[in-house]
Amino acid sequence: MTDETKSELSILALGGGAGKIGRLVADTYSSRWLQIAYLDTDVRDLDFVDGVLQVPLGQEWTRDQGCGDDPVLGQHAAEASIEAIREAIGETKMLLVMTCLGGGLGSGAAATLARLAKEMELMSFFLVSLPMAGEGNGPRQIAENALRQLRSDADVVVAVPNDLLFNQLPTNTPAGDAFALANQVFADGLIGLAELARCRGIIPLDFSSMKTVLKGREAHCSIGIGRASGEGKAAAAVEMLFQSPLLGGKEYVSRADAVIGTLVGGTDMALGDLNQCLAQVNEHLSPTTRSFLGANLVPERGDEMQLTLLAVHYQKAEAPASLPRNTRPNRGLAPALDGTRQFKLPFVEEAGSLGIFDDSTATTHLGENLDIPTYLRRGITLDLEAP
Amino acid sequence: MPKAKTTITAIEIGTSAIKLILGEPQGEGNMIVHGYEEVKAQSRVMKGEISHVEALEEPLSKALNKLEEKSGQRIRAVCLAVTGNHIGSVNAQSSVPITSADRTVTDHEMLEVLEHAEAYSLPIDRRSLHRYQRPFLLDRLRPCQDPRGMVTNQLTANIQIIFGNENIIRTSESLVETVLGSPPDELAFSAIADYHGLGLPGACELGVLVIDIGAGVTEYALVKNDTCLLAGQVTVGCDHIANDLSIGLRLPIGRCREMVKRDIRARRSTEDSTAVLQVETSIGHPPRMIRKSAVTSIVEARLSELFEVVREELRSQEMLKHLGDRIVLCGGGALIPEIEELAGAAFTVPVAIGRPAGITGAQSGLDSPRMITAVGLLHYCDYMARLREAHDPSFRQLFGGEVQRLMGLFKRAFRI
Numbered sequence: 001m002t003d004e005t006k007s008e009l010s011i012l013a014l015g016g017g018a019g020k021i022g023r024l025v026a027d028t029y030s031s032r033w034l035q036i037a038y039l040d041t042d043v044r045d046l047d048f049v050d051g052v053l054q055v056p057l058g059q060e061w062t063r064d065q066g067c068g069d070d071p072v073l074g075q076h077a078a079e080a081s082i083e084a085i086r087e088a089i090g091e092t093k094m095l096l097v098m099t100c101l102g103g104g105l106g107s108g109a110a111a112t113l114a115r116l117a118k119e120m121e122l123m124s125f126f127l128v129s130l131p132m133a134g135e136g137n138g139p140r141q142i143a144e145n146a147l148r149q150l151r152s153d154a155d156v157v158v159a160v161p162n163d164l165l166f167n168q169l170p171t172n173t174p175a176g177d178a179f180a181l182a183n184q185v186f187a188d189g190l191i192g193l194a195e196l197a198r199c200r201g202i203i204p205l206d207f208s209s210m211k212t213v214l215k216g217r218e219a220h221c222s223i224g225i226g227r228a229s230g231e232g233k234a235a236a237a238v239e240m241l242f243q244s245p246l247l248g249g250k251e252y253v254s255r256a257d258a259v260i261g262t263l264v265g266g267t268d269m270a271l272g273d274l275n276q277c278l279a280q281v282n283e284h285l286s287p288t289t290r291s292f293l294g295a296n297l298v299p300e301r302g303d304e305m306q307l308t309l310l311a312v313h314y315q316k317a318e319a320p321a322s323l324p325r326n327t328r329p330n331r332g333l334a335p336a337l338d339g340t341r342q343f344k345l346p347f348v349e350e351a352g353s354l355g356i357f358d359d360s361t362a363t364t365h366l367g368e369n370l371d372i373p374t375y376l377r378r379g380i381t382l383d384l385e386a387p
Numbered sequence: 388m389p390k391a392k393t394t395i396t397a398i399e400i401g402t403s404a405i406k407l408i409l410g411e412p413q414g415e416g417n418m419i420v421h422g423y424e425e426v427k428a429q430s431r432v433m434k435g436e437i438s439h440v441e442a443l444e445e446p447l448s449k450a451l452n453k454l455e456e457k458s459g460q461r462i463r464a465v466c467l468a469v470t471g472n473h474i475g476s477v478n479a480q481s482s483v484p485i486t487s488a489d490r491t492v493t494d495h496e497m498l499e500v501l502e503h504a505e506a507y508s509l510p511i512d513r514r515s516l517h518r519y520q521r522p523f524l525l526d527r528l529r530p531c532q533d534p535r536g537m538v539t540n541q542l543t544a545n546i547q548i549i550f551g552n553e554n555i556i557r558t559s560e561s562l563v564e565t566v567l568g569s570p571p572d573e574l575a576f577s578a579i580a581d582y583h584g585l586g587l588p589g590a591c592e593l594g595v596l597v598i599d600i601g602a603g604v605t606e607y608a609l610v611k612n613d614t615c616l617l618a619g620q621v622t623v624g625c626d627h628i629a630n631d632l633s634i635g636l637r638l639p640i641g642r643c644r645e646m647v648k649r650d651i652r653a654r655r656s657t658e659d660s661t662a663v664l665q666v667e668t669s670i671g672h673p674p675r676m677i678r679k680s681a682v683t684s685i686v687e688a689r690l691s692e693l694f695e696v697v698r699e700e701l702r703s704q705e706m707l708k709h710l711g712d713r714i715v716l717c718g719g720g721a722l723i724p725e726i727e728e729l730a731g732a733a734f735t736v737p738v739a740i741g742r743p744a745g746i747t748g749a750q751s752g753l754d755s756p757r758m759i760t761a762v763g764l765l766h767y768c769d770y771m772a773r774l775r776e777a778h779d780p781s782f783r784q785l786f787g788g789e790v791q792r793l794m795g796l797f798k799r800a801f802r803i
Contacts, residue, residue, distance in 0.1 A: 060657045072687055076655060079732075115735060149695060152702055355630040356640055360433050363472065363622040365696050370623050373631035374688040382635055382681040 067104025074108025192308020205294025402603030584763025586744030593711025600720025
């Protein structure tokens with residue numbers, strides 16, 4: 001590790017869910033070459049996450065509480081603390097933000113951070129999780145709106161649906177264990193992707209490749225980690241990789257439009273292990289999949305090798321150009337006709353009165369009926385009556 | 388066709404009101420206003436489109452008579468604003484290979500590629516309202532204002548066509564024809580009228596985005612070097628804010644329309660969480676106390692989304708790079724306090740609230756973003772009349788051959 005790499009990358013964990021992952025990153029890797037900061041409006045959550053730089057956001061807006069699933073409040077909180085965030089980012093060349101979309105802070109503040117990165121002329125990379133279908137329409141709508149905005153401002157957005165958890169884990173897995181495992185995968189994935197910042201070693205790869213694959217594209221990603229040491233570690237790492245709960249399995253990876261992978265090992269990693277590892281990953285890819293694989297040696301890995309794989313699926317199923325009136329779009333998991341899984345299939349549900357627009361031609365944009373009040377579509381809670 | 392120095396009457400039939408201004412051009416883009424009149428549209432216009440044409444005849448007729456009385460002038464040339472969700476724009480593109488040995492573009496090739504682009508045919512139910520010649524492209528890559536003498540393998544011409552639905556436009560025209568006895572002399576898309584009403588022609592070397600937030604429709608036009616690169620509309624306006632408030636706060640729509648005019652602001656502030664708005668609902672009922680934070684949450688969500696939609700339209704057409712040094716907000720929506728900050732946050736470009744430019748005379752009450760479209764119609768009509776005068780037949784007789792063809796193209800491009 002050099003001083004050069006030390007100032008290359010700054011990680012921001014935005015919101016409570018990401019804070020837990022940030023702490024895992026700090027605990028697991030004592031990541032000396034990474035600069036990690038945890039940003040939140042809820043001071044109780046801030047106190048819970050130690051070992052990283054804590055940045056309280058917008059206290060005058062939220063009075064030290066959470067954002068209450070209000071993305072606008074999250075945006076204001078970030079904007080009010082923009083100088084503190086700038087200070088937390090510090091002197092770095094790249095910004096990696098981890099957040100969970102669907103709530104208030106992550107959904108509202110992510111685009112603000114992307115714009116700040118642009119202003120600071122930093123390359124911005126966002127790893128975001130999307131709410132599960134079971135969490136209801138509110139979080140899903142909030143997440144999709146936030147994602148749309150984020151994609152236009154950030155350099156790279158890796159959006160990982162939490163629904164992938166259900167694909168891989170047995171149904172009798174305790175819920176607590178499943179989420180803890182997901183957090184660990186995100187933490188490992190975060191580190192694996194962060195390695196791109198210093199992956200200039202034996203097989204160079206950097207964030208530009210990721211930008212090529214993801215910039216401005218609507219895509220869902222899945223992420224997997226394989227880690228092993230000792231004899232036969234290459235095969236073990238690949239096996240573990242494909243069992244990662246947020247990767248979606250071998251078949252899902254084989255249908256990916258693009259994959260980006262990093263292999264990180266200790267300085268004594270053998271050429272055979274490296275070859276075997278990359279060859280086994282390539283075996284599972286379709287010939288049409290664009291693959292970008294890089295490898296690097298870092299001393300702190302010792303005997304261990306870690307393989308991180310990001311599978312990218314471009315969204316091909318678009319919402320219909322116009323929806324029936326008095327309807328609003330929704331997104332959910334639904335089986336496709338060929339039995340494969342598709343992630344964005346619009347369906348409609350009855351909405352309430354459109355007020356004065358009940359009898360007018362509906363105004364639609366990207367499948368959304370704009371005549372339905374925005375606050376309803378974005379799930380903003382109104383605190384109506386004064387005491 | 389209107390001639391320069393005659394009086395012009397601007398007619399803007401909007402969702403909330405019909406606005407009329409009678410003015411007289413003074414040359415150099417200046418205009419004396421002799422009078423203006425405004426009547427409520429009273430729900431006969433929805434989302435910028437006339438929904439009850441016969442019911443509009445009487446109020447329009449009365450308003451025009453009043454305008455003649457007040458101004459002491461007769462209605463002569465008429466310019467009508469056009470808007471609604473039927474408005475769209477398309478880039479008509481055509482390319483020709485440059486096959487000469489030295490691959491240098493000649494007059495002939497430039498005219499040929501322009502003719503091909505010009506020949507773009509809209510669907511039969513669409514009518515072209517404005518045409519702007521965008522920069523040529525050399526080898527489909529390098530933009531160029533005048534390609535003659537340039538070396539390239541391929542020359543591409545781009546003409547931006549702003550169009551509307553023939554039947555809807557014809558409905559507006561026939562309303563004016565029924566009331567005045569003749570159809571309007573000029574038609575202009577509202578955002579193009581705004582561009583003229585702001586005095587921007589000749590003053591936008593960097594791209595300027597004009598956004599007009601009306602009661603029913605928000606129109607936008609991105610103009611650079613006096614060429615409209617993109618224009619369009621989002622059928623969302625201040626009525627949507629009022630409707631959102633009505634549904635969210637459970638208040639009558641009339642009361643919410645009043646709130647939009649005086650009680651709201653575009654961005655939440657920290658004081659909103661404790662501030663309270665006392666709202667009279669109906670006679671005999673006690674007033675309701677509503678948190679300002681709830682009101683502003685509704686407004687901010689709607690306006691943020693509106694700017695996001697416009698930004699997304701620009702992004703999808705790869706036009707954000709042409710957004711230069713400013714955005715100008717027009718229409719009644721521009722009067723909402725702090726809306727410029729909200730727009731600035733969405734586009735990260737300085738935002739100004741527009742005011743009508745280039746008018747003198749009876750302008751009391753006209754110095755408002757609400758009146759920019761109507762004032763712009765006067766300027767647009769004058770601009771077109773001067774353009775025609777500059778290219779009248781006696782002038783054209785002096786020239787022949789290729790220049791005549793160029794004139795023909797020019798004439799068609801600007802609907803002369």
